[in-house]
Amino acid sequence: MMKTSIFLTFLAMSSWAIAQDTFMALPDKAPVPKNNPMTKEKIELGKILFFDPRISESGTISCNSCHNVMAGGDDARATSIGHGGQKGKRSAPTVWNSAFLTVQFWDGRSPDLEDQARGPITNPIEMGMKSHDVALERIRQIPGYKKYFEAAFPKDKSPMNIQNAVNAIAAYERTLITPGSKFDQYMKGNKKAMNAQEIRGMKTVETVGCTACHFGPNFSGPLPPEKEGNYQKFPQNPNPEIVKKYNLSEDLGRYEVTKKEEDKNVYRVPTWRNVALTAPYFHNGSVKTLEEAVRVMGKLQLDVDLTSNQVEDIVAFLNTLTGPFPAQTMPRLPELRGRTLVED
Amino acid sequence: MMKTSIFLTFLAMSSWAIAQDTFMALPDKAPVPKNNPMTKEKIELGKILFFDPRISESGTISCNSCHNVMAGGDDARATSIGHGGQKGKRSAPTVWNSAFLTVQFWDGRSPDLEDQARGPITNPIEMGMKSHDVALERIRQIPGYKKYFEAAFPKDKSPMNIQNAVNAIAAYERTLITPGSKFDQYMKGNKKAMNAQEIRGMKTVETVGCTACHFGPNFSGPLPPEKEGNYQKFPQNPNPEIVKKYNLSEDLGRYEVTKKEEDKNVYRVPTWRNVALTAPYFHNGSVKTLEEAVRVMGKLQLDVDLTSNQVEDIVAFLNTLTGPFPAQTMPRLPELRGRTLVED
Ligand code: HEC
Ligand code: HEC
Ligand code: HEC
Ligand code: HEC
Ligand SMILES: [Ca+2]
Ligand SMILES: [Ca+2]
Ligand SMILES: [Ca+2]
Ligand SMILES: [Mg+2]
Incomplete structure (x- = not known):
């Protein structure tokens, strides 16, 4: 290169x-991989997941915590603060225009946004979920999520799985361009x-x-x-x-x-x-x-x-490379009525 | 009573x-105190402040961290996680409809939303700023804030002060009704x-x-x-x-x-x-x-x-008391170019 x-x-x-x-x-428009076409419904689901702190162990950390789309798409910190107040050794890059990168992370260890999104959810110093199954179980317990997954993946018999979740997040990230x-x-x-x-x-x-x-x-x-x-x-x-x-x-x-x-x-x-x-x-x-x-x-x-x-x-x-950010209307997070999923 | x-x-x-x-x-409409009338400009400033994590010591905690307006206006936790991962002894109440309360906090120790908003910024286990002066200094260093304060408080010679900041936050909170x-x-x-x-x-x-x-x-x-x-x-x-x-x-x-x-x-x-x-x-x-x-x-x-x-x-x-939430368009946080205010 x-x-x-x-x-x-x-x-x-x-x-x-x-x-x-x-x-x-x-x-x-961002380049879109053939196996994950962007649809309005998929983007909407991805946006909800991007903003939902319930897919972190403590219920307080979402993708947006470290990649604030109201600001530079990062957290303005040298190193991020994740689960349990822990700090990593690397600085959070912006999610703005990450869709234009051929590989993800400072060291390129992830080939694309779909693969990348798997990482933080179970990273013990980021969102800290024990496993993707545990994360998925959280999502499944929130009744409101079902209809979003069904709309985003209409051909799937049981659309609530991790692959679809990360595909949706990646589709949303491909709208974060400037x-x-x-x-x-x-x-x-x-x-x-x-x-x-x-x-x-x-x-x-x-x-x-x-x-x-x-x-x-x-x-x-x-x-x-x-x-x-x-x-x-x-x-x-x-x-x-x-x-x-x-x-x-x-x-x-x-x-x-x-x-x-x-x-x-x-x-x-x-x-x-x-x-x-x-x-x-x-x-x-x-x-x-x-x-x-x-x-x-x-x-x-x-x-x-x-x-x-x-x-x-x-x-x-x-x-001159600071771009206009597309306005973000906050998703209303799918409801869970009368109980919480987060342990103190 | x-x-x-x-x-x-x-x-x-x-x-x-x-x-x-x-x-x-x-x-x-929420009841509005005579000495803090709601204006479009004041609400906009208040919304920005409500979402700005830079007024917390670590740069990661905003009002919205514990009062998530995408969800129940709270954090779905028994006790919140604030500065340095510390937990308080009380649970975060919802900000939705807090404008209809005659006194704020579980123990009513604050008479109104203006007074209430002073608390969390300097609370050592919430946003953790050393003082309101330090918080204000952060805001002053972000050039983009000036025009929002000026628009919200057009009669003030030097509008960037804590009273105006909390007045703006309260004005925004009075829009959070269902x-x-x-x-x-x-x-x-x-x-x-x-x-x-x-x-x-x-x-x-x-x-x-x-x-x-x-x-x-x-x-x-x-x-x-x-x-x-x-x-x-x-x-x-x-x-x-x-x-x-x-x-x-x-x-x-x-x-x-x-x-x-x-x-x-x-x-x-x-x-x-x-x-x-x-x-x-x-x-x-x-x-x-x-x-x-x-x-x-x-x-x-x-x-x-x-x-x-x-x-x-x-x-x-x-x-049946769950209400429709007014859609929230995320504010673009005022820019700080080429540097950060947060120490690691
Ligand atoms: C030989 C390759 C190379 C050249 C030449 C180069 N860069 Fe870089 N640049 C990099 C790499 C690799 C990084 C990431 C370094 C790191 O943080 O580990 C980087 C990082 C940066 C960053 C920080 C980005 C961030 O988000 O933290 C800036 C700013 C930058 N380069 C500007 C420049 C400028 C201006 C020049 C010329 C004066 C330049 N670069 C020349 C490869 C290069
Ligand atoms: C606690 C902080 C934290 C959380 C939460 C977090 N990230 Fe990150 N993110 C980082 C850091 C730090 C890196 C860089 C790590 C590295 O390069 O080794 C990163 C890297 C990335 C990258 C690669 C960008 C690039 O330029 O290479 C993307 C994309 C990304 N994150 C998206 C997400 C998504 C999607 C989520 C939620 C599912 C998420 N992040 C949650 C801190 C976080
Ligand atoms: C004598 C006064 C009183 C009566 C009667 C009363 N409540 Fe309450 N209620 C309170 C107070 C005070 C609290 C706050 C308690 C606390 O958490 O410290 C409360 C809290 C609650 C909460 C929890 C709110 C939250 O956000 O955590 C619910 C739900 C509730 N009441 C429902 C009811 C129902 C249903 C009844 C009748 C069966 C009832 N209350 C009767 C005074 C009363
Ligand atoms: C780290 C968590 C945290 C942060 C950050 C936080 N709050 Fe709170 N908030 C709480 C808790 C906990 C309480 C209840 C404390 C008590 O009653 O003693 C509370 C109470 C309130 C109340 C009173 C509601 C009622 O029903 O009495 C309002 C209004 C409020 N907060 C608004 C804000 C605003 C505005 C900000 C930012 C300037 C903010 N909060 C930041 C956790 C937080
Ligand atoms: Ca950086
Ligand atoms: Ca509660
Ligand atoms: Ca009062
Ligand atoms: Mg690739």
Whole structure:
């Protein structure tokens, strides 16, 4: 992936006009896998599940707790607080535009949103359910859920199962996309949508080489149906001082999945979309501001000391990638009358 | 209060027709105090504050965490989980129709919603902010908040203060009302809105004496602008077995506020509105089902052993008090760009 994109970048550098593989507007619709088509009913069920804290052991944690769709699609924390107040070692990425990632998680250990959604429900430090069967039993005990599953999966004889639940969540997540940012308007021909500084920042990310890794409509590389992750070593250029300051080498990234030497400290390239709303930064949330994250990237990934002006321009550009979020009407959670499922 | 209402009940028992002080439809609008008129802008600001977890120390707990307006307006738990995973000793009541209560909290220690909203923000086991100044400083650092405060309080020179914040939250809470339940339809003349069992239950709560305490449109006694709390001893009739089983005498209720002997184990009468959605029951959330809560009330408050049929009828009636919730469109939380306010 790095090779192709560096090649593209070099091509692009020779003429601004052909930079279209680097800079592209976000599609108006997310890519949809053939085996999980989106329907209104499936999206509605997925939304309800996304917001239902009852599928967590304590009854207090929903997907939205860590991926707040009223905000950046994350929790604005370095590391999340999950079941029993426990903290994980990684920072919650945004769910906004996660539909445009070829692999999920910082280390790419999950191939798609359907598979990803299985994780948090039973993760002992996230939602903390003992098993998917226990989670499903909770859902089954809430009479109101039945009709939503039936409407979403009309062909299934017994539609209340985990596969359908995660399919529905993924379908809902594919609606959480933010085309229409200043940058998208600019790419679609409205040259007034970005100001001079923002355009300067856009040129800078290309000339200094950021777009070797962060390219395409989501600035995270190719989109699905591509299946391969856009993996890159981080840090590329060891700088003991910065690495120590932000504790950037302890987590071994993709190596923790594959146990291959070459995957040590390798991460999937994250999106730049709405990155201005997702501080703090990096897999461990150790860097508090976007300015500093940009500076660190310059140093660790490209071995350049970006000037203050360059950093300001790049941040101005990154801010043009904040998109309008589709308005969310809260689902009314299916009712359970006269009793609760949660033990104290 | 008890005296008047028992008197009303006796009157009512002599003829179903004059039970109108006992049974009344919920008004379409909540009572509004003169010094905090509701405006569209104030409600919008209040809604944003209600949903903003950034006014909690950890950045993860909002009013909606414990008073989920997608569900019963509570957290379906015996006791809530607040800052640092700590549990309090009392159960979160619903915010739905709290606007119809003359005093707030199980022990009535707060006179109104404006005053009430000050509590949780700095409560060390709820949102855990060190002080209101610290909370306000958070809000001030989020640039997007300024315009909402200015729009909500156009006459104020510096509108970003705690009084305005709690006034806005209270204004939003006054929109969280649920007229239009089956019961309300019935009271407004649609005699088909309730079935035979539900009507039987309605008569039963009056004849056995529940409505001596639970009367009026909110089934919690008089509505504001009345300022007096509708306080009642609980349990009225000591029953060591039940009291021990559900640990009902440890919390001293209103006594913990007034330190007056006569206030030991005295509580404000809670609403019956949406009570089918707010299990578990009582101030400590010790009773898991509505059936059992009704049975316990019969025994402890009226010294009667309700028959199974009576309990079923009463529960059927209480279910007619579940109202349609006004649809909630999620606010987009005011943006903070490129940084976070929350320490890990
Ligand atoms: C307690 C916090 C917490 C909860 C609850 C939670 N997540 Fe996450 N989520 C995280 C963290 C942390 C990561 C990153 C973990 C990693 O990469 O190793 C993550 C990763 C993700 C990703 C991958 C995004 C990317 O850029 O790779 C998606 C999608 C996602 N979560 C969706 C969900 C859904 C759906 C639910 C509910 C079923 C959920 N999350 C519940 C914290 C949480
Ligand atoms: C060689 C690949 C590569 C290059 C070049 C690169 N990045 Fe990155 N970028 C990554 C990877 C991988 C991560 C994830 C690192 C981590 O947190 O583990 C990342 C993370 C980021 C983040 C933080 C995202 C988040 O949500 O926390 C920002 C911001 C960013 N890059 C901006 C830039 C900028 C600006 C440049 C150029 C100055 C740049 N990147 C150059 C690969 C690269
Ligand atoms: C961590 C849980 C938690 C959070 C967060 C929380 N509350 Fe509460 N709330 C409770 C509990 C528990 C009570 C009952 C306490 C008592 O009566 O002693 C309560 C009582 C109330 C009441 C009184 C209702 C009644 O019937 O008397 C209102 C209104 C209310 N809260 C609104 C709010 C608002 C507004 C916020 C945010 C500013 C908030 N709550 C945050 C748990 C919480
Ligand atoms: C003498 C006054 C009184 C009488 C009579 C009375 N109640 Fe109550 N009721 C209360 C008080 C006070 C509470 C709050 C007790 C507590 O949790 O501390 C309460 C609580 C409840 C609750 C639980 C509400 C919640 O949200 O947890 C239900 C249900 C209820 N009553 C139903 C009934 C029924 C049905 C009857 C008649 C069989 C009845 N009550 C008779 C005063 C009364
Ligand atoms: Ca982040
Ligand atoms: Ca009052
Ligand atoms: Ca309750
Ligand atoms: Mg894939």
